[in-house]
Amino acid sequence: xxxxxxxxxxxxxxxxxxxxxxxxxxxxxxxxxxxxxxxxxxxxxxxxxxxxxxxxxxxxxxxxxxxxxxxxxxxxxxxxxxxxxxxxxxxxxxxxxxxxxxxxxxxxxxxxxxxxxxxxxxxxxxxxxxxxxxxxxxxxxxxxxxxxxxxxxxxxxxxxxxxxxxxxxxxxxxxxxxxxxxxxxxxxxxxxxxxxxxxxxxxxxxxxxxxxxxxxxxxxxxxxxxxxxxxxxxxxxxxxxxxxxxxxxxxxxxxxxxxxxxxxxxxxxxxxxxxxxxxxxxxxxxxxxxxxxxxxxxxxxxxxxxxxxxxxxxxxxxxxxxxxx
Amino acid sequence: xxxxxxxxxxxxxxxxxxxxxxxxxxxxxxxxxxxxxxxxxxxxxxxxxxxxxxxxxxxxxxxxxxxxxxxxxxxxxxxxxxxxxxxxxxxxxxxxxxxxxxxxxxxxxxxxxxxxxxxxxxxxxxxxxxxxxxxxxxxxxxxxxxxxxxxxxxxxxxxxxxxxxxxxxxxxxxxxxxxxxxxxxxxxxxxxxxxxxxxxxxxxxxxxxxxxxxxxxxxxxxxxxxxxxxxxxxxxxxxxxxxxxxxxxxxxxxxxxxxxxxxxxxxxxxxxxxxxxxxxxxxxxxxxxxxxxxxxxxxxxxxxxxxxxxxxxxxxxxxxxxxxx
Numbered sequence: 001x002x003x004x005x006x007x008x009x010x011x012x013x014x015x016x017x018x019x020x021x022x023x024x025x026x027x028x029x030x031x032x033x034x035x036x037x038x039x040x041x042x043x044x045x046x047x048x049x050x051x052x053x054x055x056x057x058x059x060x061x062x063x064x065x066x067x068x069x070x071x072x073x074x075x076x077x078x079x080x081x082x083x084x085x086x087x088x089x090x091x092x093x094x095x096x097x098x099x100x101x102x103x104x105x106x107x108x109x110x111x112x113x114x115x116x117x118x119x120x121x122x123x124x125x126x127x128x129x130x131x132x133x134x135x136x137x138x139x140x141x142x143x144x145x146x147x148x149x150x151x152x153x154x155x156x157x158x159x160x161x162x163x164x165x166x167x168x169x170x171x172x173x174x175x176x177x178x179x180x181x182x183x184x185x186x187x188x189x190x191x192x193x194x195x196x197x198x199x200x201x202x203x204x205x206x207x208x209x210x211x212x213x214x215x216x217x218x219x220x221x222x223x224x225x226x227x228x229x230x231x232x233x234x235x236x237x238x239x240x241x242x243x244x245x246x247x248x249x250x251x252x253x254x255x256x257x258x259x260x261x262x263x264x265x266x267x268x269x270x271x272x273x274x275x276x277x278x279x280x281x282x283x284x285x286x287x288x289x290x291x292x293x294x295x296x297x298x299x300x301x302x303x304x305x306x307x308x309x310x311x312x313x314x315x316x317x318x319x320x321x322x323x324x325x
Numbered sequence: 326x327x328x329x330x331x332x333x334x335x336x337x338x339x340x341x342x343x344x345x346x347x348x349x350x351x352x353x354x355x356x357x358x359x360x361x362x363x364x365x366x367x368x369x370x371x372x373x374x375x376x377x378x379x380x381x382x383x384x385x386x387x388x389x390x391x392x393x394x395x396x397x398x399x400x401x402x403x404x405x406x407x408x409x410x411x412x413x414x415x416x417x418x419x420x421x422x423x424x425x426x427x428x429x430x431x432x433x434x435x436x437x438x439x440x441x442x443x444x445x446x447x448x449x450x451x452x453x454x455x456x457x458x459x460x461x462x463x464x465x466x467x468x469x470x471x472x473x474x475x476x477x478x479x480x481x482x483x484x485x486x487x488x489x490x491x492x493x494x495x496x497x498x499x500x501x502x503x504x505x506x507x508x509x510x511x512x513x514x515x516x517x518x519x520x521x522x523x524x525x526x527x528x529x530x531x532x533x534x535x536x537x538x539x540x541x542x543x544x545x546x547x548x549x550x551x552x553x554x555x556x557x558x559x560x561x562x563x564x565x566x567x568x569x570x571x572x573x574x575x576x577x578x579x580x581x582x583x584x585x586x587x588x589x590x591x592x593x594x595x596x597x598x599x600x601x602x603x604x605x606x607x608x609x610x611x612x613x614x615x616x617x618x619x620x621x622x623x624x625x626x627x628x629x630x631x632x633x634x635x636x637x638x639x640x641x642x643x644x645x646x647x648x649x650x
Contacts, residue, residue, distance in 0.1 A: 027471040078433060082426040101407040101474065104429060108403060109467040111433070115440060116460045124449035131456065135441045142434040146352040149426065 001052040001312045007045045011069070014062045020113070030094045030106040031113070034073050037089045042320075043177045044069040049313045050181020050195055053305050060122060061184040064130055067117035068177050070110050071134070075141055077107040082149065111138075121184055129183050137176040144169025151235055159240050163204060171203025194299040201296035202317050208289040209321060211236040215273065216282055217323075227269045231262040237285050238276055246279040293321055326377040326637045332370045336394070339387045345438070355419045355431040356438075359398050362414045367645075368502045369394040374638045375506020375520055378630050385447060386509040389455055392442035393502050395435050396459070400466055402432035407474065436463075446509055454508050462501040469494025476560055484565050488529060496528025519624040526621035527642050533614040534646060536561040540598065541607055542648075552594045556587040562610050563601050571604040618646055 002010075015035065020028040044065035051061035058065075079085075080093040081103050087093060095103035114134075121130050147165040151157045175196040182192035211229065215238055219226040229236050239258070243251050254275050257268055276282060296317070300310060327335075340360065345353040369390035376386035383390075404410075405418040406428050412418060420428035439459075446455050472490040476482045500521040507517035536554065540563055544551040554561050564583070568576050579600050582593055601607060621642070625635060 024468055024471045024475060026475060027468060078429050081429060100425070104403050104406060105467055105470060105474075108433075108436070109464060111436060112460060112463045112467065115456065116464070119453065119456045119460055124453040127456070128444065128449040128452050131440065131444045131452070135437060135444055138437045139434060139441070142430055142437065143349055143352060145430060146349045149430075150349060150351060 001049060001309055002058075003312050004045060004316055007048045007052075007058070008041055010048065010058065010062065011041055011044045011065060014066055015069075018066065018117075026102065027106055027109055030077070030098055030102055031073075031110050033097070034077055034088075034094055034110075035069075037091050039069075039073070039089070041069060043072050043173060045316075046174060046177035046199060046313075047181040047184075049316070050178035050187075050192075051185045052181075053195070053303065053309050053313070054182060054185035054187045054191075058181070061181050063117040063120040064180045064184050065177075067114040067121075067130075067134065068173070068180065070114040070117065071138060071141075072173065074107045074110040074114065075145070077103050077110065079145060082145070126184060126186075130180055133176050133180055133183065137172045140168045140172045141170075144172075157235050157240060159237065159244060162235070162237060162240050166207040167200065167204055170207055171200045174203035174206075175199030175201075188304070191303045191305070194302045198296050198299040198303075198317075201292045201299065202321065205289045205292040205296060205321055208237055208285060208292065209323070211238055212282065212285055212289070213323065215276070227265075227273075230257075230269050230272045231265055233258040237288065238281050241281050241284050241288075242275060242279055245281075245284065246275070250275050250279060289321075326374060326634055327383075328637050329370060329641055332373045332377075332383070333366055335373065335383065335387065336366055336369045336390060339391055340394075343391065343442075351423075351427065352431055352434055355402070355423055355427055356398075356435050358422070359402055359413075359419055359435075360394075362416055364394075364398070364414070366394060368397050368498060370641075371499060371502035371524060371638075372506040372509075374641070375503035375512075375517075376510045377506075378520070378628065378634050378638070379507060379510035379512045379516075383506070386506050388442040388445040389505045389509050390502075392439040392446075392455075392459065393498070393505065395439040395442065396463060396466075397498065399432045399435040399439065400470070402428050402435065404470060407470070451509060451511075455505055458501050458505055458508065462497045465493045465497045466495075469497075482560050482565060484562070484569060487560070487562060487565050491532040492525065492529055495532055496525045499528035499531075500524030500526075513629070516628045516630070519627045523621050523624040523628075523642075526617045526624065527646065530614045530617040530621060530646055533562055533610060533617065534648065536563055537607060537610055537614070538648065540601070552590075552598075555582075555594050555597045556590055558583040562613065563606050566606050566609050566613075567601060567604055570606075570609065571600070575600050575604060614646075 020031050022028065047061050047065035047068055048058040051058040076088065077094050080088060081095045081100055085093050086096050091097075093103070094106060115131075118130050118134055119127055121127050144165055144167070147161070148169055151162070151165060175198070178199040179192045179196035182195050187195075214229040214236070215227055217226055229238075239254065242254055246254070254272065257272050257275075260268065262268060297314075300314060300317075303310065345356050347353065372386050372390035372393055373383040376383040401413065402419050405413060406420045406425055410418050411421050416422075418428070419431060423431075440456075443455050443459055444452055446452050469490055469492070472486070473494055476487070476490060500523070503524040504517045504521035507520050512520075539554040539561070540552055542551055553559075554563075564579065567579055571579070579597065582597050582600075585593065587593065622639075625639060625642075628635065
């Protein structure tokens with residue numbers, strides 16, 4: 001398996017050779033724009049890695065990889081409208097730079113282009129297999145986004161519901177990326193299923209880690225504003241774990257802080273962190289993350305290819321899951 | 326070929342047997358809602374008719390028919406947001422009854438469900454053929470919607486550009502519906518191509534007729550507010566034909582009226598109609614419609630099946646194109 005930078009080069013070259021049409025410019029310019037905002041392109045790289053576990057080259061999986069990247073960017077473009085997000089990666093979001101109409105329609109056509117690239121993935125049987133995976137996971141991503149929206153206005157969200165939401169909204173696409181790469185390589189069904197589970201479970205672990213890093217991460221290493229979740233009263237796993245395990249007094253105190261704005265951010269952050277800390281929440285959440293991580297790697301281990309073929313993929317996911325919390 | 330009411334019954338039964346999931350309700354309820362607003366279901370009926378030209382039954386084409394209907398409703402749901410339309414068929418639009426977020430996300434999942442039904446259309450080769458047609462036409466519909474948006478704020482729109490816009494925005498989907506039915510029936514490529522052209526050209530004729538009916542139709546028979554286009558300063562084919570053929574003084578007068586609001590609707594309608602009438606615009610636009618209509622029926626004639634098999638389809642399209650103008 002080639003390493004990540006080499007795979008990213010392949011993806012960059014493919015995207016250059018397969019640009020969006022130039023007319024109507026107003027429709028396609030925002031598609032090009034969002035693709036240049038500097039995403040990590042982790043998902044298309046996972047498609048290629050899923051392929052290179054079984055084959056020496058992954059050029060055949062490039063259209064599938066690009067389909068996954070376009071789908072991801074379609075969902076970002078529409079989610080940014082729904083979240084009224086002004087910025088993505090420090091640049092204006094599409095609906096902010098243009099307008100909502102543009103972000104809706106350009107997002108729609110990006111989703112359709114994802115399916116156009118899918119249709120180019122080899123023979124008809126392979127395309128149909130990929131189409132079924134893609135349709136399933138695309139549906140789940142929409143369902144996850146809806147659950148996320150629902151949770152914002154709901155008083156009681158259970159930990160299981162929360163895990164299910166992050167699974168649908170983000171984790172299944174990571175699993176499907178690996179699975180699609182394996183399917184492009186005609187891998188045995190057992191192996192592609194283990195890869196799906198690996199990506200899905202690792203994806204849940206990533207999201208749990210994101211919750212931890214937002215509140216406890218090093219702002220420089222994490223690269224985001226720390227404690228944004230606390231200031232925005234987000235129902236993260238830290239919050240839900242507290243409400244499930246802490247004494248009533250701390251639950252009431254946390255509820256109280258979550259009714260307030262961010263007038264005095266330092267005070268709010270310190271108080272909420274103190275509630276988490278005195279209830280051992282970071283350790284509990286870390287444990288939950290490690291459990292998903294362990295299950296994930298068990299599935300990678302079960303894939304029937306020599307261990308050395310898995311090295312790059314294993315290292316990539318390990319590194320992503322070992323970012324300092 | 327069975328008649329339209331029989332085919333519509335098949336479609337209604339299929340939709341009943343293939344409901345959207347019930348969870349998350351907030352995501353799928355608007356999908357069910359827009360499907361019950363009483364559209365004519367012309368597009369899925371065309372899929373079945375395209376199929377029954379070649380086969381005695383059309384059950385095999387039902388998933389493709391439903392895919393086309395879902396796609397159409399997805400595009401309505403998103404277009405209604407972009408047009409800020411409060412009503413559709415006298416009922417609140419989705420973004421009005423719920424909100425914009427709901428209309429975006431439920432529209433997205435409807436588009437994905439269209440692809441899910443496509444994936445159920447027979448063997449892998451057929452699915453791939455359908456996927457390619459569907460992807461092409463779905464892209465074109467987005468492009469047509471973008472051109473329509475662009476034209477709203479452009480001073481000069483040529484007749485050719487306008488025809489191209491209505492072709493992309495609505496006509497190609499009618500052609501693709503027939504073509505997809507034929508492909509499900511394994512029809513010869515020549516025949517499915519002629520059916521596509523028939524639907525596309527008839528679709529352009531429909532849209533031209535819509536422009537005529539809006540200004541000159543019998544409000545009871547047409548079932549819409551008459552002269553809405555004039556009051557909304559729409560650049561219809563009547564307007565573009567006037568600007569292309571009428572003397573400067575009338576062009577200036579029309580431009581003048583198109584800068585005004587609808588404060589005195591009766592006066593505005595009478596004045597604009599008078600400009601059209603004294604320049605023989607309705608006759609010119611009717612001629613344009615008839616030319617597309619004739620070309621359309623030439624393609625239907627070219628389909629190599631006995632004339633009696635075409636009877637229902639021919640009569641349906643003739644009736645639609647002979648509504649009183």
